[in-house]
Amino acid sequence: MGFEPHGKHLVAGEWVAGDATFQSEPAHGRAFAFSVGTPALVDQACAAAEEAFWSYGYSSREERAAFLNAIADEIDARGEAITEIGSSETGLPEARLQGERGRTVGQLRLFAAHILAGDYLDRRHDVALPDRAPLPRPDLRMMQRPIGPVAVFGASNFPLAFSVAGGDTASALAAGCPVVVKGHSAHPGTGEIVAEAIAAAIAKCGVHPGVFSLIQGGKRDVGTALVTHPLIKAVGFTGSLGGGRALFDLCAQRDEPIPFFGELGSVNPMFMLPEAVAARGAALGQGWAASLTMGAGQFCTNPGIAVVLEGPEGEAFAVAAREALSEVSAQVMLTDGIAAAYRDGRDRVQGAGVQGLLTSMCDQRNATPYLFRTTGPEWLENHALAEEVFGPLGLIVTVKDMDEMARIACSLQGQLTCTLHMDDGDADAARRLLPILERKAGRVLANGFPTGVEVCDSMVHGGPYPASTNFGATSVGTLAIRRFLRPVCYQNIPASVLPNDLV
Template identity: 80%
Template sequence: MSFKPHGKHLIAGDWIAGETTFMSEPAHGDAYPFSVGTVDLVDRACVAAEEAFPSFGYATRAERAAFLEAIADEIEARGDAITEIGTSETGLPAARLEGERGRTTGQLRLFAAHILKGDYLDRRRDKALPERKPLPRPYIRLMERPIGPVAVFGASNFPLAFSTAGGDTAAALAAGCPVVVKGHSGHPGTGEIIAEAIHAAIEKRGIHPGVFSLVQGGNRDVGQALVTHPLIKAVGFTGSLAGGRALFNLCAARPEPIPFFGELGSVNPMFLLPGAVAARGADIATGWAASLTMGAGQFCTNPGIAVVLESQVETIADAAREALSKVGAQVMLSDGIAAAYRAGRDRIAPATGVREILTSTCDMRNATPYLYAVKGADWLDNHALGEEVFGPLGLIVTVEGEDDFLKIARSFSGQLTATLHMDDGDTALARRLMPILERKAGRVLANGFPTGVEVCDAMVHGGPYPASTNFGATSVGTLSIRRFLRPVSYQNLPDALLPEDLL
């Protein structure tokens, strides 16, 4: 099944062409024209989403679950075509896109099962106490309710799992919230074919067409119009710190401020404790190299920093260098991302105290690995060394003793993940680190690597700022549905006025 994009927006069931177009910039294959988004299209999509909310937001859980299952079915039916356009646009290998497609449909089915269970509603009941003195207590019931239309921004590095029908969209639809997606210009054809799948599911299930719209490309005015539209009640975003912070500020400055759930990246530090390095340092370094270069390092959970004793650094450096030197050039998601990677390298390499362990040459849209080392004192003096480099660049931070591990840990800003490589003899030091790492990261790992985020009930993909803009939220796993719900208490209401799920 081949797919040739038509380049139109999907606005409440209608495919609409724009007056101006932009060309896609594929890693290989044909480029196609796509309509440029406009403020007017954003308004039409938001108005339609609000019109859909009374029916969709108050549909039964079974109806919404069937809709999510239908979307998954329609995506799977287009599997080969999705892989074809996705690999062309992003340069990602077919196996990666096929796995990500499975994750995308898996998320949709997971949320379908989750809402059928009903636990997410957090239903509570406090019976009336009419005889209580000095005042009686009324009958109060509580339940989580959908908040209304949600805006979702497609992510550059996950064209399926974090974009058009990705985790944010799946969670919002599961909650009962219509979605307006701002498509990512790096993979507009992939966004279009997924939108076609959602549209087909809407028609199959008889859902109000305003429940989903896709606005392609466009300048900053389009994104600003979306997050500031008065009918939008929350925003889901995965992307850069600069772009996310700008949108966050717009959400906060609205006459009616709304929550902005931004996942903004991380350096995901690993602490290589002495016993573990002594026992298996080379294996840890080899595993690090594999994680660091997975997908050309274009994961927000990419472990860019390793902290190790100065006396053990050569064990890690030698093995990591050997493993990284075998990794060839990899195609990055876009020319802009490749340029940003080289800029990050140029920021790290000349910094005071930084020494080169592995250098390489990359140009155009390619990425090759780099590895550097810096003493802990120089690290602490230069906050810029802790800023994310999106790509396969690793930095080893060396420390003199156990107390220095704690100093380095405290120096990190908020992270998505933090990892401890440890053996039993490292437990005492690990216990000292844990209170620090719990405050720094949304997920703490032992003896593993953070790339590969399991989609499950217990997952947290988020963390203190700047890893994300809301430390109490996650963008992966069933807990992410809470972002698009709010609790409502019902006091002394007759059953005839209560939601069916609360009876």
């Protein structure tokens, strides 16, 4: 391997080792030792981030854009080494990691262009009306300002795009907020090399080194110390419902509660409308199987549920999905723990009222597809069926009529996505479901599959709880920057004193 990690934390420009270490658990290749994070390191990183905010938070948009582009350049310069160690640690194919690196640098550059355009500032000005009766109006100006240091938790399933320099970090840095990252122990070497790229960009651009720190590993005490640190003003998180909810509660219980922008899970249901299923049910079944097994089903937008009317057309859809899934071989999952959780989820789904259409044996770190079927009444009675299974497991919910399909839609918890598969003849049914689904999800699709999230201005990657903890936020797309800004009104402030962006 060309790149060999040194296993240290990056704290305010210094690579720092600790007394305790943990071993990485690669899918293949060598394991390496990494220092274990501590609350003391968290405190140092947060103090440095606060110090950096006094310069970085008041830097120009041009300076921050140059910094974001420099990070992208430095990541690209390390592209081969990132792919090599990322594939070793996660088992993800090289092509997937190369594509994810492109997405990562793309969103850094997107935010650079976004802040240069300036629209995100939402600048408003109500001029003074000194002669207004009965009372004069003062001069009022408003714009968005950065909130301060931000904590980011790296995600297990996206070692680049949702991790050290991923969307949370990119949007926070674009806003003017220093970032402290708790790296994910599933891919610490990948996190380290990306942190090296950020450190190089800091040196190149002359940015305060406290603007970014990476704390590796550590147990629950490190995460607790980070979200409860009084200098942290917001948290970005992608992970499990249990872990995310615990951190969310800690943020709410602080002396100064702070926003916790957590993405916690979603089953991303698809509603298969009758005309579409009659016309192309087999093709839809095959398309679902491909989306369901993409990346071993380890995407947050994995469409785990398909709701279809009973009858021969629905049966053809199920048969096509089963046949396509049966041809998918075992895939390596990101960690042993994720593979074990997948098997636990399989066992939770199996039970009374659930029929196995495709079962197999998966062990250790491998995952094979599973396909189950249940009825609408069983779904409504068994809330466990609506819980996410992280992996390539699909559940078909067969309903008697459109009324029952609507009841299924109404029963949903918050989702990242909901999908309508429809033809022209399904328009009335779709119009009935759409008002329900838009209350349930942050993104509603027609005739597509939700895996593959476009990084652009219009994207919403969030939704009502538990898909995310803040239904008004997105972790993908340029709107993500709004999570780390707050509006400030300037009343009668002389132009010579106003921030440059308001003059």
